[in-house]
Every structure is written in C-alpha cells, then in structure tokens.
Amino acid sequence: MSAWFVENGMLLGLATLDGVSSAASVFMVAVGLNLVFGVLRVLNVAHGSLYAIGGYAAASTSLFLLARGMPAWAALPLLLVSSAIVGGILGPPIERLLRLMQGQEEVLQLLVTFALFMILEDGQKLVWGVRPVVSDAPVKVLGTIEVPFGSDAIPFTAYQLLVLPGVALLTLAVLAFVLRRTLFGRMIVAVTVDREAARAMGIDAGRVTLLTFSAGAALAALGGALASPTTSLVPGIGASTIVLSFAVVATAGLGQIEGAALSAFMIGLGRSLAVYFAPELEVVVPYLIMVAVLLVRPQGLFGTLEARRI
Amino acid sequence: MTALLSARGLKLAFGGVKAADGIDLDVGAGEFLAIIGPNGAGKTTFINMTTGYLRPQAGAILYDGRPILGLAPRRLVTLGIGRSFQLPQLFGEHSVAENLALAIAAREGFWSPFRPLMRPVWRDEADEVLARFGILDLSETRADALNEGARKLVDIAVAVALRPRLILMDEPTSGVAGADKMAIVETLVRVLRDAGVTAVFVEHDMEVVGRFADRVAVWAQGRIAALGPPDEVLADPAVRRDVIGIDPGEDVHAAA
Numbered sequence: 001m002s003a004w005f006v007e008n009g010m011l012l013g014l015a016t017l018d019g020v021s022s023a024a025s026v027f028m029v030a031v032g033l034n035l036v037f038g039v040l041r042v043l044n045v046a047h048g049s050l051y052a053i054g055g056y057a058a059a060s061t062s063l064f065l066l067a068r069g070m071p072a073w074a075a076l077p078l079l080l081v082s083s084a085i086v087g088g089i090l091g092p093p094i095e096r097l098l099r100l101m102q103g104q105e106e107v108l109q110l111l112v113t114f115a116l117f118m119i120l121e122d123g124q125k126l127v128w129g130v131r132p133v134v135s136d137a138p139v140k141v142l143g144t145i146e147v148p149f150g151s152d153a154i155p156f157t158a159y160q161l162l163v164l165p166g167v168a169l170l171t172l173a174v175l176a177f178v179l180r181r182t183l184f185g186r187m188i189v190a191v192t193v194d195r196e197a198a199r200a201m202g203i204d205a206g207r208v209t210l211l212t213f214s215a216g217a218a219l220a221a222l223g224g225a226l227a228s229p230t231t232s233l234v235p236g237i238g239a240s241t242i243v244l245s246f247a248v249v250a251t252a253g254l255g256q257i258e259g260a261a262l263s264a265f266m267i268g269l270g271r272s273l274a275v276y277f278a279p280e281l282e283v284v285v286p287y288l289i290m291v292a293v294l295l296v297r298p299q300g301l302f303g304t305l306e307a308r309r310i
Numbered sequence: 311m312t313a314l315l316s317a318r319g320l321k322l323a324f325g326g327v328k329a330a331d332g333i334d335l336d337v338g339a340g341e342f343l344a345i346i347g348p349n350g351a352g353k354t355t356f357i358n359m360t361t362g363y364l365r366p367q368a369g370a371i372l373y374d375g376r377p378i379l380g381l382a383p384r385r386l387v388t389l390g391i392g393r394s395f396q397l398p399q400l401f402g403e404h405s406v407a408e409n410l411a412l413a414i415a416a417r418e419g420f421w422s423p424f425r426p427l428m429r430p431v432w433r434d435e436a437d438e439v440l441a442r443f444g445i446l447d448l449s450e451t452r453a454d455a456l457n458e459g460a461r462k463l464v465d466i467a468v469a470v471a472l473r474p475r476l477i478l479m480d481e482p483t484s485g486v487a488g489a490d491k492m493a494i495v496e497t498l499v500r501v502l503r504d505a506g507v508t509a510v511f512v513e514h515d516m517e518v519v520g521r522f523a524d525r526v527a528v529w530a531q532g533r534i535a536a537l538g539p540p541d542e543v544l545a546d547p548a549v550r551r552d553v554i555g556i557d558p559g560e561d562v563h564a565a566a
Binding site: 185186 | 411413415
C-alpha cells in the first residue's frame with residue numbers, strides 16, 4: 001500500500017487539485033440550476049447552454065480585445081463582466097418563455113426546455129462554429145505555483161488553484177448571505193417555499209422570479225467563463241455540464257446551497273481521480289456517486305423530505 | 311351600510327364540478343361575514359377568486375366600487391385586500407418579528423438585493439402589530455417553535471401588518487384545540503374591529519359563527535343557499551340538517 005502511495009502520490013495530489021478546480025465551475029452551474037428550479041419549479045435543461053455560451057462569450061471577447069491591445073490581466077475581470085452580460089441578455093427572455101411552462105406537465109416542461117437547449121446549441125454553433133476555441137490568457141497571466149507535496153512539489157496553475165475555487169467559495173458565501181440575511185433573499189426563499197403565500201404577503205413573485213432566473217443564468221455563464229481558459233470550447237460542453245450539474249443537485253438534495261458545494265467537490269474529485277487512475281470510468285463515476293448516495297438517502301445528502309428551503 | 315365588496319354572478323367550474331354557480335354577495339364596510347357549508351361547496355374558491363388567485367369564468371367583483379377581476383394578488387394586497395390560508399404560512403427559521411417585517415417591507419414595495427432583513431422601523435411596526443394581538447412576548451420566538459394557536463394569530467398578524475381594509479380568512483381557527491379557540495377568535499375579532507377591517511371568514515365552528523359574525527352565508531354546491539343574521543340562519547331547519555348535521559352539539563369541524 002505504502003509503495004503504491006510513493007509511486008502514485010504525485011498523481012493523487014494532481015488529481016485532487018484538478019478535482020477542486022473542476023468542482024468549482026460545476027458548482028456555479030449547479031447552484032444556479034437549484035435557484036432557478038426553486039423559484040420557477042421548472043427543471044431547465046437549457047441551463048447548460050448558458051454555461052456553454054458563457055464560456056464562448058468570455059473566450060471570444062477576451063481574444064477580440066487582446067488582439068486590440070487590451071492588457072493581459074484585464075482578461076480576468078472580463079470573465080465576470082461577460083457572464084453578467086450573458087445572464088442579463090439571455091436570462092429575461094428565457095424566463096418569460098419558461099414561465100409559460102409553470103404548472104404544466106413535467107414531460108412538457110422537459111421537452112420544451114430540451115428544445116430550447118437544442119436551439120441554443122445550434123445558435124452557438126452558428127456564432128462560434130465547431131472548431132475548438134482556446135483562450136488561456138487568464139491562466140497565463142497568473143503563472144504557476146509550486147504546490148509543496150511531501151519532499152516534492154507539484155506545479156499547478158495559480159488560476160486553477162486560487163481563482164476557480166476562490167470565486168466559487170465567494171459565490172457560496174454571497175449566496176448564503178443574501179438568501180439568509182437580506183430582505184431580497186428572504187423574498188426568494190418565500191417564493192420558493194410557497195409562491196401563493198408570498199403573493200398574499202404582497203411580494204412581487206414575478207419580479208423575484210425574473211431576477212433570480214437572471215442571476216442563475218449569470219452564474220451558469222460564469223461557470224462556463226471560469227472554465228473556458230482551462231479547456232478548449234467545443235460543441236457539446238453544455239450538454240455534459242448540465243448532466244453533471246443534475247448529478248450534483250440530486251446528490252446534494254434540491255434547494256441546498258452548501259450541500260451543492262460539497263457534492264460538487266465530491267463529484268469533481270471522483271471524476272478527476274477516475275481520469276488519472278481509471279480513465280475508462282471517467283464518464284460514469286459522477287453518476288455512480290449519485291446513485292450510491294440516492295440509494296441510501298433518496299432526498300439527497302442534505303435534503304429534507306418535506307422542506308423546500310434554499 | 312355601503313358595500314365594500316360586491317360579487318355579481320360569479321361562475322367557475324372545474325371540469326364538471328361547479329365551484330361557483332352564480333354567486334351574488336355584498337359585504338358591507340366593517341362587517342364580519344362568516345361563510346359556512348360542507349367541504350367542496352366552493353367556500354375557498356370564493357376566497358381565491360376575490361384575492362386574485364382564481365379567475366371566474368363569468369361575473370364581476372367590485373371592491374370599493376371598482377372592478378378587480380384580473381388584478382394580480384399582489385396588486386390586490388396593495389389595494390387593501392388581505393388573506394390568510396387554512397394552514398398558516400410562516401417562515402419557520404425566522405423570528406415572529408422577522409416574518410412580519412417581510413410583509414411590512416414588501417408593502418413598501420422598494421427593495422434592493424442587499425437590504426438587510428430587519429430595520430428598526432420595521433421592527434417597531436412589527437412589535438406594534440404584535441402588541442395589538444397581545445403576543446409581543448413572542449416577537450423573538452422562532453416561528454417553528456410556536457404552538458398552533460399562536461401560529462394562527464401570527465399568520466393573521468402578518469396579514470394585518472399589510473394594513474388591509476378587507477381580510478379574507480380561510481378557517482382561522484382550524485387545528486386549534488377547543489379551550490384556546492375562543493380566546494384566539496376573541497383576540498382576532500378585537501384587533502380587526504379596532505382597525506375597522508371588514509372580514510370574510512370560512513368557519514366550521516357554529517359557536518364561533520354565532521358569537522362573532524354579523525351575517526352568515528351558507529354555501530352549497532357553488533351557490534349561496536342562505537344568507538342572514540346568525541341566529542336566523544343557524545336556526546333554519548334546512549341549514550341545521552344539511553350543514554351543521556343532525557346533532558348540533560357534535561364537533562362540526564371534526565365531522566366535516
């Protein structure tokens with residue numbers, strides 16, 4: 001056993017670091033999905049498209065502006081700005097459409113959001129084509145860090161080590177604060193828990209839904225934007241991300257913010273360990289984790305059966 | 311007595327079930343009107359239509375002389391129509407005062423993402439409303455730690471914090487044990503009368519109806535079968551047989 005660790009210790013360390021950074025971007029998508037489902041009660045398959053479009057938008061804006069003399073460091077804040085714009089532009093019209101689906105049969109909701117996903121996926125191919133788009137300025141500008149590991153050190157990009165998990169943790173903290181300690185957050189929770197009672201309280205449920213949906217869309221776009229410098233963007237990333245974030249949400253339990261962070265970490269780690277040690281299992285590991293959790297706790301790790309709180 | 315609320319020819323059917331089959335009703339300003347009738351008679355449907363949750367297929371509702379059909383529930387709240395649900399809708403993890411503050415803040419209409427949950431002015435107003443209900447000592451209690459009777463009062467206090475002129479209550483005393491029930495209704499009626507609020511409430515307890523309602527409307531299959539002062543309506547043999555049950559002494563709520 002110890003011989004195995006000596007031999008594979010470095011790989012294990014690398015897999016952990018990789019897992020954390022990929023968990024960060026999946027968390028952003030999953031937590032947005034969770035918020036949106038809470039206020040709208042529609043499972044939005046097209047949420048994955050917002051991830052893909054967020055990634056493409058960040059990468060192409062960054063490439064465009066860098067070619068015109070933008071300093072390299074500005075590529076970092078650009079990730080945030082472009083995601084907010086994607087959320088602000090695409091969020092409201094999609095919310096309008098999905099609101100029509102409220103209270104409809106779940107099969108119909110699924111079909112409509114899936115159709116929307118296909119439309120957005122094709123729209124994305126029209127705009128950005130099918131050739132991989134690579135924009136790694138945000139990674140390069142921060143360089144690499146030697147992570148001490150026993151007597152050795154693992155070189156890892158500062159972007160993946162600090163920026164990705166940092167932004168995810170910040171998002172977690174801001175969301176937890178807003179939802180629990182601010183008036184607007186309580187209104188989101190009120191609409192999530194009981195839309196009818198919230199309206200009887202005089203809460204503008206439509207406006208809360210619109211703003212929450214747009215915020216969720218921006219979070220998905222930010223997930224894509226944050227992941228974009230570490231990967232090459234190709235058609236299909238939206239689909240794989242949405243399925244992965246469904247797994248995260250189901251594992252955590254609907255409505256769980258901190259739970260989503262933890263299960264994103266578990267699933268991200270599980271997947272990256274598979275990448276290094278059992279590559280043939282990479283695709284199924286997240287779902288094996290999900291199935292294992294759901295067999296023991298059908299409501300998810302942190303979900304409660306009756307409460308639909310955020 | 312001028313009518314604050316007037317319903318004219320309300321009709322609404324769910325499939326073959328007629329939840330409202332020509333409802334005509336006037337509720338005077340300051341009046342306390344009780345609605346009684348068997349389950350499925352359309353009592354809650356009437357509340358839902360008046361508060362904007364359901365839209366009738368035909369008819370009109372006038373509030374203070376203006377038609378209100380088609381207005382959103384939130385808009386009706388700002389016009390002064392409040393409601394409470396059969397099951398109190400409170401946020402369990404928050405204090406009673408915070409529950410009221412949410413309604414008070416929503417009434418103000420203006421909010422930004424980072425506004426704090428509680429402000430001193432909201433707190434003062436919440437405490438003032440709670441004091442009227444005589445439950446100021448519950449201000450800091452978490453809503454999920456309240457007993458059922460207190461939950462009912464807090465739920466109505468949330469509605470009162472919205473400063474309604476008309477309040478519609480769906481079984482304000484359901485689920486409260488006998489001894490506490492009268493005390494709760496007395497508090498409730500005193501606060502609403504002091505504030506000059508007009509009240510329409512669904513009630514299964516005939517003792518409550520007899521003591522506190524100015525008039526009683528008997529619902530049956532989407533129609534108003536009888537309407538008048540409690541002593542007349544509750545003495546009507548047909549009402550006694552069909553609504554109250556054969557034995558007037560039995561617990562009508564449990565039987566329903």
